[in-house]
Amino acid sequence: MDRKRPYYYLLMLSVLAICFVPSLGDTNAQILMRFKVSLSNGNALNDWGNESSLCSWTGMLCRADQTFYGLRLEHMGLGGKIDVETLFELPTLVSFSVINNTFEGPMPEFKKLVKLRALFLSNNKFSGDVPDDAFEGMRRLKRVFLAENGFTGHIPKSLANLPRLLDLDLRGNGFGGNIPEFQQKDFRVFNLSYNQLEGPIPESLSNKDQSSFAGNKGLCERPMSSCSHIRGNEPRSEDIFPEHQRKGRKFKILIIVIIVVAVVVFASMVALLFIHNHRRKRLQPGIVAKQGNSQKNNAGFKESQSVDLTSDVKDGDGQLNFVREDKGGFDLQDLLSASAVVLGSGSFGSTYKAVVLNGPTVVVKRFRHMNNVGKQEFNEHMQRLGSLTHPNLLPLAAFYHRNEDKFLVYDFAENGSLASHLHGRNGSVLTWSTRLKIIKGVARGLAYLYENFPEQNLPHGHLKSSNVVLDHSFEPQLTEYGLVAVMSNSHAQKFMAAYKAPEVSQFGRPNMKSDVWCLGILILELLTGRFPANYLRHGKGGNNADLATWVDAVVREEWTGEVFDKDILGTRNGEGEMLKLLRIGMFCCKWSVESRWVWREAVAKIEEVKEKDGEDDSSSYVSEGDLNSKTMTEDEFSFSVTS
Incomplete structure (x- = not known):
């Protein structure tokens, strides 16, 4: 019996090895390869499975010590199924992002990934109600981005109860009902815009920007308008007036509308005739705007109303001061007679685009707050600016000095402002x-x-x-x-x-x-x-x-x-x-x-x-x-x- 004992122990060790070694589990690489099988259109992940380091694979998030901690599979055209069960086997997964792909169907059961700290599902085709317990147990979750999907139903209470939530973006979905009370108050990112939410906004969110709630017609209270202004709280006209009275009121309203429209049309015709005659008599030197309503030109500027600088420059020094020899060829009267439009108005003054007859197209900037130096010092400083030559500076061509205002003339840039x-x-x-x-x-x-x-x-x-x-x-x-x-x-x-x-x-x-x-x-x-x-x-x-x-x-x-x-x-x-x-x-x-x-x-x-x-x-x-x-x-x- 003693001779057989060593063989017995050896046999037992072999059995234990066969039984327990598999329990150590697959490597992260093996798990991720199984996860990839559930995806469709995975051409962007063709380098998965190569012999190089896992952290060199597309979409991997790793720390400096090469520890894997997340997946960032964004803008890859991926679809199919997000296999949460397989993701659960990744012990260090804390961040998951599939922004801008083609995943569809109901929201996967991410609540199984209790270690997750960041979840990004924006710009996909997910749809349907999100269960109330969809985020149950995810106490480490800090960032949730579900924007631009087709989610419906109420905002899950389990989401509102997350204790560490800092960033939340639910815009562009179909969430309805009331906004729940969020446990977290100090959000860094918060956006519920363009859903179907209704009712009063919780007081704890009243300090958020109004844009966070835009596109929800049923929401009220700060920072939106008071709930008392919502028409749903007012009695309906059919509850006040009998049917025959309502028909009579509608007929009277129709008559009034016809009369008002006729008066407006007649008044408009008279006004147009007056303006036409007035403009014919008013042809005089000055900057004249192009006809038509405000519109954007090819440069992206908003062209607006006309402006007449004739009266503005009468107290000036009488001449346009050129600071560059290559920018002559026109004088002050040429500029005043130029065809021009208003490009915009800012904190310093207005900006105009002027097309000088048989001359260049220039930009005229009017400054109202240049009174820090005297005329001589101002002229010297403008001459110094005009001497600057660099391909990444818009050249100053000329200036006009007036006690109250100053006018600077620059070259015109075809593609407008950045x-x-x-x-x-x-x-x-x-x-x-x-x-x-x-x-x-x-x-x-x-x-x-x-x-x-x-x-x-x-x-x-x-x-x-x-x-x-x-x-x-x-x-x-x-x-x-x-x-x-x-x-x-x-x-x-x-x-x-x-x-x-x-x-x-x-x-x-x-x-x-x-x-x-x-x-x-x-x-x-x-x-x-x-x-x-x-x-x-x-x-x-x-x-x-x-x-x-x-x-x-x-x-x-x-x-x-x-x-x-x-x-x-x-x-x-x-x-x-x-x-x-x-x-x-x-x-x-x-x-x-x-x-x-x-x-x-x-x-x-x-x-x-x-x-x-x-x-x-x-x-x-x-x-x-x-x-x-x-x-x-x-x-x-x-x-x-x-x-």
């Missing part, structure tokens, strides 16, 4: 390559100003997207530069972009890095497509709720493409470079002036950004840490812009 392309409604789409070209040109133009105005804190002073214009090839040109020296101090502090920098609210004045802060905000605006709301606030200094803070909040948890403008998402082989530029923008607009980059460093880093990933592997930027979006940790991408 702001009109980013935020206008003219259907313009700027690609990633065009945006990179624009920001590099802006940086070069700003560098030229720094070099030529070394004695000034603000060589530009008013750098923002509306002051970047684009020529026929979309090459950017800066405008309204170098005007701080002649601008009224009070007006500059209230309206100029550089005075929105955080150091102004801290120390009461801008410094040499304030223009760099404006450059950083412009980079973030260009990448996100969002308008910097802090520019709308009048007065000194920025605000923690500015664009830089929003970007920092979005990327602080796990890296996603949610921060980028949808028009540049899906750019092939450019995502890593877009991320580099985003990081540059954040370093340019750091809240702490000491931590913010100087202009030379900012311009040098912008020049290193390429259109496609991997075009220049020797970039010195790599030394600051791996910028690949697949291997960045939260700490590496946290900028602490408010510190």
